[in-house]
Amino acid sequence: xxxxxxxxxxxxxxxxxxxxxxxxxxxxxxxxxxxxxxxxxxxxxxxxxxxxxxxxxxxxxxxxxxxxxxxxxxxxxxxxxxxxxxxxxxxxxxxxxxxxxxxxxxxxxxxxxxxxxxxxxxxxxxxxxxxxxxxxxxxxxxxxxxxxxxxxxxxxxxxxxxxxxxxxxxxxxxxxxxxxxxxxxxxxxxxxxxxxxxxxxxxxxxxxxxxxxxxxxxxxxxxxxxxxxxxxxxxxxxxxxxxxxxxxxxxxxxxxxxxxxxxxxxxxxxxxxxxxxxxxxxxxxxxxxxxxxxxxxxxxxxxxxxxxxxxxxxxxxxxxxxxxxxxxxxxxxxxxxxxxxxxxxxxxxxxxxxxxxxxxxxxxxxxxxxxxxxxxxxxxxxxxxxxxxxxxxxxxxxxxxxxxxxxxxxxxxxxxxxxxxxxxxxxxxxxxxxxxxxxxxxxxxxxxxxxxxxxxxxxxxxxxxxxxxxxxxxxxxxxxxxxxxxxxxxxxxxxxxxxxxxxxxxxxxxxxxxxxxxxxxxxxxxxxxxxxxxxxxxxxxxxxxxxxxxxxx
Amino acid sequence: xxxxxxxxxxxxxxxxxxxxxxxxxxxxxxxxxxxxxxxxxxxxxxxxxxxxxxxxxxxxxxxxxxxxxxxxxxxxxxxxxxxxxxxxxxxxxxxxxxxxxxxxxxxxxxxxxxxxxxxxxxxxxxxxxxxxxxxxxxxxxxxxxxxxxxxxxxxxxxxxxxxxxxxxxxxxxxxxxxxxxxxxxxxxxxxxxxxxxxxxxxxxxxxxxxxxxxxxxxxxxxxxxxxxxxxxxxxxxxxxxxxxxxxxxxxxxxxxxxxxxxxxxxxxxxxxxxxxxxxxxxxxxxxxxxxxxxxxxxxxxxxxxxxxxxxxxxxxxxxxxxxxxxxxxxxxxxxxxxxxxxxxxxxxxxxxxxxxxxxxxxxxxxxxxxxxxxxxxxxxxxxxxxxxxxxxxxxxxxxxxxxxxxxxxxxxxxxxxx
Numbered sequence: 001x002x003x004x005x006x007x008x009x010x011x012x013x014x015x016x017x018x019x020x021x022x023x024x025x026x027x028x029x030x031x032x033x034x035x036x037x038x039x040x041x042x043x044x045x046x047x048x049x050x051x052x053x054x055x056x057x058x059x060x061x062x063x064x065x066x067x068x069x070x071x072x073x074x075x076x077x078x079x080x081x082x083x084x085x086x087x088x089x090x091x092x093x094x095x096x097x098x099x100x101x102x103x104x105x106x107x108x109x110x111x112x113x114x115x116x117x118x119x120x121x122x123x124x125x126x127x128x129x130x131x132x133x134x135x136x137x138x139x140x141x142x143x144x145x146x147x148x149x150x151x152x153x154x155x156x157x158x159x160x161x162x163x164x165x166x167x168x169x170x171x172x173x174x175x176x177x178x179x180x181x182x183x184x185x186x187x188x189x190x191x192x193x194x195x196x197x198x199x200x201x202x203x204x205x206x207x208x209x210x211x212x213x214x215x216x217x218x219x220x221x222x223x224x225x226x227x228x229x230x231x232x233x234x235x236x237x238x239x240x241x242x243x244x245x246x247x248x249x250x251x252x253x254x255x256x257x258x259x260x261x262x263x264x265x266x267x268x269x270x271x272x273x274x275x276x277x278x279x280x281x282x283x284x285x286x287x288x289x290x291x292x293x294x295x296x297x298x299x300x301x302x303x304x305x306x307x308x309x310x311x312x313x314x315x316x317x318x319x320x321x322x323x324x325x326x327x328x329x330x331x332x333x334x335x336x337x338x339x340x341x342x343x344x345x346x347x348x349x350x351x352x353x354x355x356x357x358x359x360x361x362x363x364x365x366x367x368x369x370x371x372x373x374x375x376x377x378x379x380x381x382x383x384x385x386x387x388x389x390x391x392x393x394x395x396x397x398x399x400x401x402x403x404x405x406x407x408x409x410x411x412x413x414x415x416x417x418x419x420x421x422x423x424x425x426x427x428x429x430x431x432x433x434x435x436x437x438x439x440x441x442x443x444x445x446x447x448x449x450x451x452x453x454x455x456x457x458x459x460x461x462x463x464x465x466x467x468x469x470x471x472x473x474x475x476x477x478x479x480x481x482x483x484x485x486x487x488x489x490x491x492x493x494x495x496x497x498x499x500x501x502x503x504x505x506x507x508x509x510x511x512x513x514x515x516x517x518x519x520x521x522x523x524x525x526x527x528x529x530x531x532x533x534x535x536x537x538x539x540x541x542x543x544x545x546x547x548x549x550x551x552x553x
Numbered sequence: 554x555x556x557x558x559x560x561x562x563x564x565x566x567x568x569x570x571x572x573x574x575x576x577x578x579x580x581x582x583x584x585x586x587x588x589x590x591x592x593x594x595x596x597x598x599x600x601x602x603x604x605x606x607x608x609x610x611x612x613x614x615x616x617x618x619x620x621x622x623x624x625x626x627x628x629x630x631x632x633x634x635x636x637x638x639x640x641x642x643x644x645x646x647x648x649x650x651x652x653x654x655x656x657x658x659x660x661x662x663x664x665x666x667x668x669x670x671x672x673x674x675x676x677x678x679x680x681x682x683x684x685x686x687x688x689x690x691x692x693x694x695x696x697x698x699x700x701x702x703x704x705x706x707x708x709x710x711x712x713x714x715x716x717x718x719x720x721x722x723x724x725x726x727x728x729x730x731x732x733x734x735x736x737x738x739x740x741x742x743x744x745x746x747x748x749x750x751x752x753x754x755x756x757x758x759x760x761x762x763x764x765x766x767x768x769x770x771x772x773x774x775x776x777x778x779x780x781x782x783x784x785x786x787x788x789x790x791x792x793x794x795x796x797x798x799x800x801x802x803x804x805x806x807x808x809x810x811x812x813x814x815x816x817x818x819x820x821x822x823x824x825x826x827x828x829x830x831x832x833x834x835x836x837x838x839x840x841x842x843x844x845x846x847x848x849x850x851x852x853x854x855x856x857x858x859x860x861x862x863x864x865x866x867x868x869x870x871x872x873x874x875x876x877x878x879x880x881x882x883x884x885x886x887x888x889x890x891x892x893x894x895x896x897x898x899x900x901x902x903x904x905x906x907x908x909x910x911x912x913x914x915x916x917x918x919x920x921x922x923x924x925x926x927x928x929x930x931x932x933x934x935x936x937x938x939x940x941x942x943x944x945x946x947x948x949x950x951x952x953x954x955x956x957x958x959x960x961x962x963x964x965x966x967x968x969x970x971x
Binding site: 193195196198199200201202203204205206209213214217218220 | 720
């Protein structure tokens with residue numbers, strides 16, 4: 001099991017929106033050979049893309065329709081405070097994650113730390129923990145009614161230091177997002193030419209000096225890329241931030257949605273958040289381009305001697321163990337504690353069973369529908385490259401990059417005003433999943449389709465099959481692995497989804513995610529433990545599945 | 554090594570403290586100061602410096618560059634009995650090398666012969682398993698001693714140049730001068746930039762440079778801190794063939810002008826023979842022969858070296874003293890030898906004379922034309938195939954009978970009894 005494979009599969013953001021150059025596309029139609037796309041396909045794909053864009057367009061229109069008042073709302077002290085909170089949290093989490101990830105990456109790649117492979121794997125695992133499960137774990141451990149309080153009460157400890165608000169959010173988000181930086185820096189370290197550091201040594205620099213003057217500057221692209229991922233994750237996160245009662249954008253949007261009848265403020269907040277997210281996404285693309293300059297000559301794969309830690313082995317191990325415990329063992333332990341406690345206290349498991357059933361139904365339907373919707377878009381993008389098809393495929397990525405709560409809110413607006421019959425039905429929820437996760441299915445299908453030689457389809461045509469028959473008898477069967485993996489991906493991502501499910505699910509329709517969330521909010525920890533455990537197992541399973549689908553390193 | 558061109562740096566230096574240090578210790582000359590600054594901090598012995606070569610000289614200014622000393626010419630580099638094993642494999646097997654300072658040496662050998670390992674041992678990136686390495690007269694590797702790379706005064710030019718991509722040309726070259734006082738640093742960088750011909754490109758980033766320019770930056774960077782030895786690891790293999798010859802000549806000129814002691818590692822014979830003062834041929838981790846290019850080519854030390862450097866024809870023969878009997882008659886040898894031998898005859902040392910079928914020694918079997926010369930293969934009456942190099946003007950028909958004549962004394966190697 002390779003850590004770098006995990007890296008590729010776990011990025012929350014698409015590897016790259018499809019582009020005309022077709023990087024790494026071995027069997028693509030040449031632009032000169034591009035056929036005109038059949039009208040039915042074009043119409044279907046465009047309709048799907050437009051449908052998915054509609055809610056967000058509506059949000060935009062709605063907010064701009066507020067007019068002058070929108071600006072006033074934005075500049076209110078409360079709103080500015082929320083802005084400040086979000087930015088501060090993002091910066092702080094990025095900083096802490098960097099402080100955790102950099103030494104860890106260096107230790108596992110460049111030194112002789114005992115058990116480095118194991119540590120690398122364990123260090124990456126926090127990615128499987130949904131942020132609200134992390135929030136639950138923290139609150140259930142150190143909150144007023146949490147495990148520590150219960151254990152320490154007999155000893156006379158009355159109150160524990162506050163974990164709600166900034167401290168708690170910082171703790172949880174840092175521990176859950178540092179793996180992005182970790183993986184990114186690791187790959188940067190691996191791909192660095194050893195000759196650079198040797199050159200620095202031969203020019204009179206000690207190992208320490210070499211690290212500061214050569215290694216670190218050359219790691220800047222990977223650090224920036226990882227930091228952007230962390231920042232995007234933090235900015236968009238809903239689960240942890242809302243459970244820990246930290247008033248950043250996502251929580252404020254949710255609170256506004258719940259409380260006021262007029263949701264203008266929520267709309268304004270959403271749009272601001274979208275603007276910030278777009279800024280980060282644009283920054284990420286720019287960084288990726290610039291990183292090219294850091295590889296000026298092809299480095300030879302030279303054997304590199306690991307740095308001997310000597311006495312420093314023990315502090316290093318302590319640090320690594322501490323990090324892994326805090327991020328993995330502690331949450332797992334707390335969940336088990338509350339599970340056992342709940343069972344012993346006679347906690348009912350029936351609600352859990354119901355929630356699990358609902359989760360599976362919703363996620364299963366989502367998988368099928370979303371993959372079905374992704375198929376024409378992916379096919380259009382790969383087989384008929386061109387300006388329009390690229391526009392279509394790039395537009396579906398917008399919903400993917402946005403915070404879940406924003407997508408959910410825009411659908412609430414859209415549903416409430418345009419399609420009241422759909423509002424709070426399962427169909428609406430499935431539509432929300434499609435807006436959010438279609439690109440995942442698309443990515444999986446595209447990957448398989450790119451490796452499918454178009455000559456096979458042409459051979460079918462030469463044997464007398466019409467385009468529809470070619471698709472059904474040749475393309476579709478060969479696409480099956482891609483379709484299935486897309487389905488699995490969407491299933492596993494949907495089952496963990498929170499904000500859209502919270503806002504849009506029909507009354508009484510609880511999923512595992514919403515159950516954890518509401519139980520934690522009301523401090524009924526025992527009730528949240530079993531679903532949390534279930535979700536962790538499902539999440540871990542999804543990682544294994546994703547990795548087994550990936551082509552080998 | 555006398556130099557009185559510039560005002561002494563002592564007069565220029567603002568730092569009085571350092572000045573006092575020098576006053577106490579040495580009778581200082583300006584070019585020495587810069588070289589001394591680094592070693593000053595390590596507190597090394599001052600006497601060794603008298604032997605160190607100057608890198609600020611241009612030979613045009615000082616045609617008489619003989620050291621005005623009573624001792625023997627200093628050794629830039631010495632290896633004695635150096636051994637390095639990687640697991641079972643002996644990459645370096647008792648390597649002995651001596652490079653006088655200011656000389657260029659090529660380590661020539663096929664891939665995997667241990668030359669890159671030797672280079673890395675000299676630089677300090679690997680530990681020696683046995684043996685001794687001295688740089689500039691100081692022990693850097695030996696029993697119980699391993700001076701780390703940053704403390705050795707070794708400059709290295711890597712095969713892929715390894716220029717820091719995050720720094721521009723000026724910053725790259727300046728990188729090794731971090732212990733120099735600022736104004737000395739700038740002066741030194743300018744000198745070196747001028748030396749390699751890159752003035753005006755200071756602000757460029759590495760990815761904006763051509764391959765040849767990048768290589769010059771790498772060379773300048775290695776030369777800037779005035780190392781005792783410069784190591785170049787196959788520095789020309791990344792260049793197009795057409796560029797290579799010109800760049801090689803330029804690099805040699807730069808190194809000679811800087812009076813540098815340099816070791817080239819290469820598998821390219823042409824490069825080795827044309828560039829350096831001495832060639833060390835390395836096979837299977839051992840130095841087989843160290844000699845000037847001419848001597849190496851004319852008198853290879855053994856059969857393996859003869860086969861590796863240049864083209865070779867081998868005949869069986871029997872030698873007694875300075876004469877050897879073989880299929881081509883009685884030939885004179887360069888060195889006295891006895892008993893059964895393998896006789897080396899270089900293709901360019903055989904003459905072909907058209908003859909009648911009865912008088913012929915051999916018949917022409919094939920002809921390969923290269924423009925500036927040609928390779929003709931002949932088969933002797935005894936069935937032996939020989940390669941012959943001729944100028945372009947000759948023309949032989951297939952099967953034409955010829956007489957063979959060997960020019961000059963040959964080399965003969967005792968044949969190991971099989």
